[in-house]
Amino acid sequence: MIRLYRALLRCYPSSFRMEYGDEMAAVFGQELRRAAGPVARLGVLLAAVADVVPNALAVHWEILRQDLRYTARTLNHARAFALATILITALGVGANAAAFSVADFVLLRPLPFPESDALVRLCEGPRTGAGWGCMNELSPANYRDVRNGTTAFQALGAFTGASMVLVGGGEPLRLSAAVVTADVLPLLGVPPLLGRTFDSTGAGGQDAGGVVLGYGLWQTRFGGDPSVLGRTVNLDGTPREVIGVMPAAFHFPTRDVQLWAPLVLREEDFADRNDTYLQSVGRLRNGVTIERAQAELAVIFTRLARDVPESNAETWFSFFRLRDGMSPRYRLMLTVLCGASLSMLLLTCANLANLLLARAAARERELAVRAALGAGRERLVRQLFTESVILAVAGGAVGVVVAVLAVPLLGTLVPTTLPIAERPGVDLRVLAFAGAFAGLTGLGFGLIPALRAGGRTGFAALREGTRAGGGRKQRLRRFLVTVEVAVSVALLACSGLLINAVWRVQAVDPGFTPDGVLTLRSELPLPKYDSLARRTEFYRTVLSQIQAQAGVTGAAYTSGLPMVMTGGIAGVEVPGREVRPGRQEGVSVRWVTSQIFEVLRIPVLRGRTLEDADAADRLLVAVVSESFAERYWPGQDPIGMTFGVRDQDRMVVGVVGDIKVRGLERTSEPQVYLPIDQVPEGFGGIYLPKDLVIRVTGQAAPLVSAARRIIRAADPDLPITNVRTMADVVAGETATRRAQLAVLGALAVIALLLAGVGIHGLLAYTVSQRSQEIGVRLALGAEPSGIARLVLREGLVLAVVGIVPGVAAAYGAARALNALLFGVSPGDPVTLLAAAGLGLLMTVAGSIVPAWRAVRVSPVSAMRAE
């Protein structure tokens, strides 16, 4: 029983237990002796438990209160130290939490669908298997044949993007929509919030006129009213019945889609296998691997290539998990960011350790004195533990703020092609991990002095006087400082290379002049504008009025802005040239009005541009780009040549410069410009001219309202969207790069500063430790410049030892991120030298104050202290 009681006494802090444990056990023994019988004894034991536990807690609490008071006092004396520690911890924790939250959200976390691993996407693709994501769309016939021929899927559905105008209840609204077969929404597994999704009873079923709303649209346009079910809404001039509302977290296929309409495939849709406009999404049957499904698809596409070679000889497929539908560049960018953040965490910990070690060295005497005065080792450890925990908690708390502020900045790094929300939340697990890491470092290095104080140094430290602390700990600090230098130089070099890459991308000539061009979109809804004459009248009315505005030098409509619409690719038939059924040799086709070349300042190289006289009943003409002429008629005069595109033969009347249709960083197809009046009957949808471009001489803003007024006068039901300047569009090309770079650059600068602070701290400490020695030297006639050199040399040695591995690490990292460098060499000497130079500069800057202080040591006072 006594032994049991002694075990119970372990609840107390050991200092208390050592003091009173024996006494308490004795009291307990006496009470036991007084108790008669086993039942009474058990009562005594239970009473003891009820007594010890709350009292032990109270003793702990009292000690904690003492320690907190003491910590507050000591930290108040060392405010700079406390502030530095908290900030460093906060930066490390915050940056990591932010970077990994985004990375986890984009790369790792399952998509927000039940059993999302089984969800896959299927499209057509080139036989080479090159590229990522959906390389080409599916034709309805190929989709049907895959669907009928496969057993790997539990369900397979098709969808295509659409854009619809919602009229009624306010301004006409242009919406991104998805047209989906009945299988699509159920196979994703997310039940509707209200109502139901489309009925799968077959094509042309009862829901052909239904529509399912997205949560956002339901909230903004219908006020979140549940009675919206059954209501009829007007979409593109067609009445549709609302049959369901999807929940807020549901996005498909991309996050901008706000409503879903049924896709009904009719017999005639299956006629042309070259007419590809579908994408497919499926759910694999239980237990079917993606490889098995892939093999099955390969069999089907091989059979199709054999059965219908005229369309399918070159057709293969893109097949990937829904999760993986993003550009590898995003993956790489996020990986780079995570790497940088990890380096930052490493740096944070090194710096924290350094700070705490310096403080420990300075406190060695204090601790030795306290130990000598009878403070138990346990009490000292506990005291320092409390101090470290306080610093870590404060740092972590500020780190959370940093993370919360930083995550939205990283929003541009979330690819738009994934069906997930735009903005990740701060990941608590990551936050906890980074906090624990920094906290452990703080604890580890915070406790070192206490562990030493309890050991042999007890009196030695007192005897050593002010020269206490040296040797091993100094070496550790030197090592930590070189790590800091290495990490900061590596981060600097990588940022430098990426800055170079951004400059290089920005320096790419887009082939047109974006400055001074305002653009807005007014998409013409079908079937209202089915007739060519009606469209032409609209374009003419709007353009002539806008061209008449003051400050406007030109205005034009186009079916797609460069860098905004990258599709609109068509095959070309040129007489005398072998026709390849594949789509590798596509050209970018745009329907435009006559002034487009003036507005975008695309240079006209030969012949003429398009004219208003190029009407439907005249000769079908085309203006082609330089590379188009070069591809099909190398070395010949292309003017007057004919070619077939979109089932029409056309004559080349002019040649213009190439533009970067697909963006600054990608290869673009040759371009073909066709007059809007020669659009074939029945051709439409997203390929109709819809983007208005206006070249202005002065301010663009006043023209926006004028353009709105003019368009509204021409057709009050047209929504006007996407108002921006072409300069913004081109700047948007580098937006993700710049966001990534901003974070990386900030990390690099912080790292550099931290390294400088680290060097400064170390040297300042060394100088203060060696002030007697320096004083003696000065007294013996040493030159002050020699003393300064001594200190500077120590700093430089640290820098060089850090910079060399830093540059090597940067080179290694840069090779891994080669895909982001846009042709900048990973070993770019200027960048690497600049990074090394900055590192060196920071070292010198960090050494100057200590060197100056060393020179100023007064020999007399230094000797007197001795």
Added chain:
Amino acid sequence: MAYDRADVDALLPLQPLTFHVLLALTAGDRHGYGIIQDVDARTDGAVRLSAGALYRTIQRLLEQGLIIEPQKPNVPQGDPRRRYYRLTPFGRAVARAETSRLALLVHLARSSGLVPETS
């Protein structure tokens, strides 16, 4: 030992347990179990000190300087293995001040007729 009136007042009012421990030590040095027994006897078993509460109180009284641990306890048959505690003059002053405070309270209560006179 020099002490201030203010130092004494700062500790008032005493917790009942603390007061009991100080009372137990006014008659002379005692060890922990002795205190428990003394309090038990003095209050006819109404107040039972537990070991945990007692030693927490003792620790605090030692820190505040109300009691000390004498080198040679002044007891007839002291057990050398036990730890004895002694009231310091400061502790005595604090106990006395607490007594006055309580007496005053009782006086006030009586004069307002709250408490029946005892013989």
